[in-house]
Amino acid sequence: MFGGTVVSGGAAMSYVDQMLQKSFTLGSFHGGSLLLRAIEPFRAGDTVTFQGELTSRGDLTTTKDGDSRRVIECRIKGINQRGDLVNLSDATLILKGLAAEY
Numbered sequence: 001m002f003g004g005t006v007v008s009g010g011a012a013m014s015y016v017d018q019m020l021q022k023s024f025t026l027g028s029f030h031g032g033s034l035l036l037r038a039i040e041p042f043r044a045g046d047t048v049t050f051q052g053e054l055t056s057r058g059d060l061t062t063t064k065d066g067d068s069r070r071v072i073e074c075r076i077k078g079i080n081q082r083g084d085l086v087n088l089s090d091a092t093l094i095l096k097g098l099a100a101e102y
Contacts, residue, residue: 007042016076016089019050024095030069032093040086042078048086052076055090070095 013036020034042048058071071094078087 009036009038012036012038012042012078012087015048015050015078016087016091019052019076020074020091020093023052024093028095028097030094030096032071032091034089034091036087036089038086039088040080040084042080042086046086047081048078050076050078050087052091067096
């Protein structure tokens with residue numbers, strides 16, 4: 001299964017993080033968590049496409065200082081060029097400010 005070079009967990013986490021940052025600016029985060037599961041190894045030469053979907057959106061709340069916050073949950077899938085699921089991640093994000101209006 002792991003014969004040859006494979007992408008490390010840290011590198012895979014970086015790809016997922018980059019995808020999230022394209023959807024939500026770094027300044028909009030106020031915390032959260034990311035759970036990454038490697039389903040199959042992906043190797044040099046593979047093309048992996050990451051796609052995400054919003055799975056839950058909490059209520060918009062306002063803090064004492066008038067800032068808005070919202071907790072959202074996303075699922076991110078990494079699919080290789082053969083259509084195989086190679087990575088599955090769940091992100092819980094606490095968004096603040098204008099991003100919380102999302």
